[in-house]
Amino acid sequence: MKRTGVFVCHCGINIAGTVDVKKVAKELSRHPGVAHAEEYVYMCSDPGQNLITEAIKEKKLDNVVVACCSPTLHETTFRNTSKEAGLNEFQCEIANIREQCSWVHKDMEKATRKAIKITKSAVERVRRNESLEPISIPVTRRALVIGGGIAGIQSALDLANSGYEVVLVERSPSIGGHMIQLSETFPTLDCSQCILTPKMVEVSKHPKIKLLTYSEVQEISGYVGNFKVKILKKPTYVDPDKCTLCDECTKVCPVVVSNEFDIGLTGRRAIYIPFPQAIPATYTLDIKSCPGLLPIACGKCADVCEPEAIDYDMKPDIIEEDIGAIIVATGYDLYDKGLMAEYGYGKYLDVLDGLQFERLCSASGPTQGKIIRPSDHKEPKEVVFIQCVGSRDPELHCAYCSKICCMYTAKHAMLYKHHVPDGQAYIFYIDIRSGGKGYEEFVQRAVEEDGVLYLRGKVSKIFEDKGKIKVWGVDTLTGKDIEIDADMVVLATAMRPSQGAGELAKKLKIAMDKDGFLSEAHPKLRPVESVTPGMFLAGAAQAPKDIPEAVAQASGAAAKAVAILSQERLFHAPTVAQVNLNLCTGCGMCVEVCPYVSLSLKDGKVEVNEVLCEGCGTCSATCLRAAIQVKNLTPLQVHEMIDASLGGR
Amino acid sequence: MQKILRKKSFPQWVKKLESYKIYAPAKNGDVWNYEAVNHSEDIDLDYLNSVLSPKKIIFPQREIFLEFSTSNDGNPEINEVLPEENPSVIFGVRPCDAKALTLTDSVFGGDFDDLYYWRRRDQAILVGLACHNPPSPNCFCLSVNGSPHSKEGLDILMTDLGDRYYVESLTEKGNKLLNLGNKFFEEPKAKDKKDLEKINLASEKKIKRRIKEIKKIPPQLKEMFDSPFWDEEAMSCIRCGICTYLCPTCHCFDISDEVLSSSPIEGKRVRTWDTCQFPDFTMHSSGHNPRPDKASRLRQRILHKFQYFVERYKNYQCTGCGRCISKCPVGIDIIEVLDKVRDYGT
Amino acid sequence: MVNLEDLKKEAKRILEEGKIKYIIGYERSPNGMMSMPAFIKNPEDAERLTWDPSCVYNLTRFLVDEKRRKAKEKKPDTRPVAIVVKGCDSRAVVVLLQEKFINREDVYILGVSCEGAGVVDEKKLTEKLKGKKADKIEFSEKDHFLITSDGEKIKIPAQEILAERCLECRANFPVIYDEVLGEKVERRPEDPFKSIERIESLSKEERWAFWKEQLDKCIRCYACRSVCPMCYCDECVVDTISFAVAADTTAEEKAQKIKWIERSPDSSENFVYHLVRAIHLAGRCIDCGECERACPLDIPVRLLNKKLEKEAKELFDYEVGFDPEKPSLASSFKDDDPEDFIR
Amino acid sequence: MEPNPYIPKLAKIIQIKEEVRGARPVKTFRTQFLSENGFSFRCGQCAMLSIFGRGESMISISSSPLVEDYLQFSILKMGRVTSSLHDLQEGDIIGVRGPYGNGFPIEKWKGKNLIFIGGGIGIAPMWSVLHTALGKKEDYGKISLIYGARTSNDIVFKEELEELRKKIEVHLSIDVEEPEWKEFVGFVPINVLEKKPSPENAIAVTCGPPIMIKYVIQNLEALGFKDEQIFTTVENKMKCGIGKCGRCNIGLHYVCQDGPVYSWAELKNLPQEY
């Protein structure tokens, strides 16, 4: 039988004041398998630890129980002590007789009896503990960042500047994301492009960053520190190295399609550069709108391309990368406008969404920063801004608050007033959420300095009438009906996870919340980690957020990734699930319940990925055949602990 | 000793037996079983076959062999536990079930007397009731050297003559019991004897099921040990323990330690019924199992009863009570199995 | 009505084609009152098959045996086995598929409709016949059974002798099959949990007294477990030793088999056994009622399973055995599962 | 009153020796009864050992009846009870009841050559008879031992075997090659063919894993041994030890009582259920 040592701590009078520690030691010395039991005033002190070390050596103990304070305090201490004395660290368990006993009771006799049971229970457990070594895995010291918006850019730069190679994958032809579309940013009103383009250039020039635009993550396997990623690089049919940006090609291209960058306010050709500052600075041939790659079909662009940068034979490329950590920064899209018909969007040219309005305001936009109506190019004198379009509407649309709309609507109104000083801006709102540094002041400025009229209420109807857009609504503060003959209506539509994010999440095996945003591992304490070890979240992919928040989270995610990449090997607690293959019938119920995707079925039996398993044991309670259990807290151990807790009966 | 007992006097006789623990068939829901009775009026001898035979009184499903505990010096202490001294009378024992006890007697006797069994056996007085009507449609006692009015193994045999019982004491124990109720008994008259004969003859005729030419079966079984027959027959077996637990002759058991307290060690070593139909019955801890499948276990049950037992104790280990047939959840019928055995290969 | 000849014809056809290993079906017992399981290998034996109200067995139990047998065969015959299933039994197939215990291609399902009725309860029938044996039990016109006993034909309303579970059945037509015989007749029981409500309406002490009396009868023959198609674990919590032993299983592993339940038919052990059995079948039991039918002591063990079936329906809106793709009751949850019992 | 056959006598473990370490550990225990009245036994008989709270296990007695001071058991750690036995320390108390079984008909073997053929833990039951024969060496002819184990680590009674070499012919083998191993490499039945014991006036006793026994017997027969000259032991799961609990039977035989020792002439006529 294994020889157990029991060490009962007085903790001064913290324990000894209520628990008869001598009696605990004496009772335990009679417990089967206990070869040594003693008490001491402070077990965690050096002399106390020495007692343990000596006893382990002299009494040839196989394992020890220290009856003392909560394991959260000194479990590590005593495990290290045991280790130094030659035991495996898991051959030490703590019996919590302070927080869970002496401190909460006054009756010495009863508290002593309870302490004895708690300690016996720990003895029964430790005797059945396996000696385990931390699971060690090598780390591929490279990161993958998915998404080239501000969050992805920030993460990539932080990682690269920490000295790690980064693969940055962006789905569209250029990085920059939605931020590059913005005119000015709140609350400082600095030019969005001016602050973002230097970062974009830094990305393109950074020796540690491998930028893959027009690319998508296709497949992912492996686990933390050791992912294998397959990336599909779609053909742009333009060799960026040869392209001189002369723009001759677009001039001859016969096809005009809606320009995504201006959200349809302008058109572009089938061969195009998304915007002048695009990174990589090159053209892309949009195969969907191109009449055909064969010179017979068209071929005009290739004809005029002097450097012969256009290559119709370009093929999709599958790039495989070994990756240690992944940051997902897939961003957001605006709520599907088709669902916003009630606001006349899509029906009336002068009903715009927030991003379109940004483009109208932008100096690089379709109107070079002049705010005019798309319908008749006249300057709008009355503009109605409507907040919470699609947000905070659990019945019909999204239940959540999109968080940034209050602020950007104030900004829009303000920018409008700056462009059209004699115009009137109205804002329909439910309430104003302006938490953030300088945010509340910004809103106040809009009201006080720019005379923006805030109307608390909902819009009931929008319709076109004699060149005006009639907006009917109710001011819920006054109870009065409101009717505005607007020249333009701007909708602050809800933010949604970007299109395709769900599909990607499935590939990555990251959970999504009910709205489709990616789930963080813990809402408070692990907000930038996904549930899957080694995968981190940045930006609006996780939840609606503004630029500073996205940037902060991106840096946070990068720091978390560095914590992995900076290790040569990763160590993982070895108290993980193990399978008894003889009992497993391969029903897969444990696979379904595992929160960490650490289980999978292989040849009709379940397999544990020890690196991913966190040892929660939900699998073990779900398994109908007792075929899976967590090391060192097995059903047998719990069974014996129950026995000891009930006084052996 | 032969007597007549008026039916109305039966409870009065039983009342005289207050120094004994009385068992009799009792109905619980739809099922009959032997239970201890407190009031003589509660005894209803107009019963169908009990689910379990009176075996469960002599050889209870759980028997404590010994108690173990830890002494002050930490060493184990053991304490033999024997059944209490408590003479009992079991009423309404079917002749087949009484005969079954004579079969288990040979197992629990021999070189090593099983004290637990014998203490209960010796203290029990078996008062049988001849089967007027077969208590089960699957009765076949006549095929296995029994009869509905067999006296084998009984201390007293009662036969229902309508308004009265014909009571025959067969042993000293039986005589003692009759003497205790002396005044309630009458001497049998010629008519009583004639009625008895008539009833006995009639009752035999009412038994419909037979194993034909049973003598051919043991040698035939010996030849069929390796036959694929058993695989076929066992297809529908679900490996439950009904046939053996309900069998009045099956005696297999397990011995295990039941721990009540693990610190300090305290508990009981108990005997519980076990059955050759369970796979853990013969499985070694190495994982090897000499009888690894349903077929070999069904074969064991049949061969034990109709070959091994015959070779060892010169008797079939079956008294034709029909319980295993009636209660088998999948309709395995030992008579049909044996019929097939007999005709196998011909 | 299911035409028995059609069943035999179909059985004969699939056996003749040779694509089926054998058929698990029903046949008349030469002596007993109820039919019994039949294993038909040869086309000419298809004649033996029967389908009548005495076909109480849930034959899917034998798919478990088949899988075990196949695993031991050196050169396994990989052809599917055919099986005759009633509505309830078909749901057992669904659960076995859901739990990946069998593959769809390993079984050829011959569904039979219970149409207006179901199967008989042997005890009720015996009582009705006052101990006489029924020689033939047939479906008759709607809601009646035709019993032949001692050469006499008696028509009995189905409601009077139907098995309890058939009275509460919600799936009298197979939910999964390759071939089905008989009409789909919608039949909704007035109250699918009547038997449970009867017990629930008792006081706590009455409930205890009821179960104590019932479960104290248990002799632990494990017929309830053995007859259950869902009790297919290689090793059961009540087994005395580890069955799942391989060459590399260490002595420690074998020694560590936990004795959650002792073998003694003691009250507490019996209770824990039956509670564990019920919990183990929660979200898996399809109420074929076989456990209760098999019990030699007439313990209404089915009610324990039925209770959890009721709770699964009421608390979690979970119904067993309709969708093999759905996650199991115990391996799924909803955010708004009730928690009013939690402090 | 008659003795209760189910009640074990308490015995103290006076010595524990680790024979084999590793995955298939074997320990040899010597026990002494606490009370005066122990029991006498024949070689080849078994005893039921108890650990109270864990259960009982039938173990063959590996000491010779000629030794009166103690009983010796060499036990392979296999299941619940044997694992607990392996956890015991010298001075601990266990229960012992028995002796059970028929034992070897050693009296009938007088004047004959004895060949012992064993594998693994199968040497334990033979150890008793081997030493009994050695104790009365003058009664028997030539005694030899052919013994093998999976690896050299798995050899039970290593030191004693070396001692034994001084008295009798000892042929050892292991299943697979090892650098230091100088003797036969291969399975025991092959070694039997290799060493070619003569059937002349001989008795062969073989104990070990069933598969080994099967081929040893085949090979002995090939060497000319008659069924009556070959003896072996059968192991089956046992509970009562006294022919009542019903699980160890082979046909009508209860191994606990009618076995465990069988001549091949007897055994081959019994059903193959062991």
Add this chain to the structure above:
Amino acid sequence: MADEFEPKIVAFLCKWCSSAGSDLAGVSRMQYPPNVIPITVMCSGSMSPLYILSAFKKGADGVLVSGCHPGDCHYIKGNFYARRRIALVKKLLEFIGLEPQRFQMSWVSAAEGTKYTQIIKDFVEELKPIGPQTKLRRSS
């Protein structure tokens, strides 16, 4: 006079919330009756119904299972599985006539030392009038 009945309770506490909450009760020196022996498990999701039945069989007068509040599970969703499983066990135990007070479940966060204290106090008070649990307890 016979001693007042002191119920024996086994409390299965999840490591991250309820055990931490119980620790907080200690740190805050809150007082509650010493009738409860805590067993810390990793997650309420690891609670096998066998543990509960086993505790009752071994003579527990009451069993408590306590986990993190929904949404707060350290292991994301273990407590949701626990909630479902425990609900069924509780219904079943009540169905066979066990007093419902004997088996309880709670959500106790690491910050809820007070709540833990109150739950234990209430539990003990509720068990005292109904006396020892004999229904599932081994008697012989």
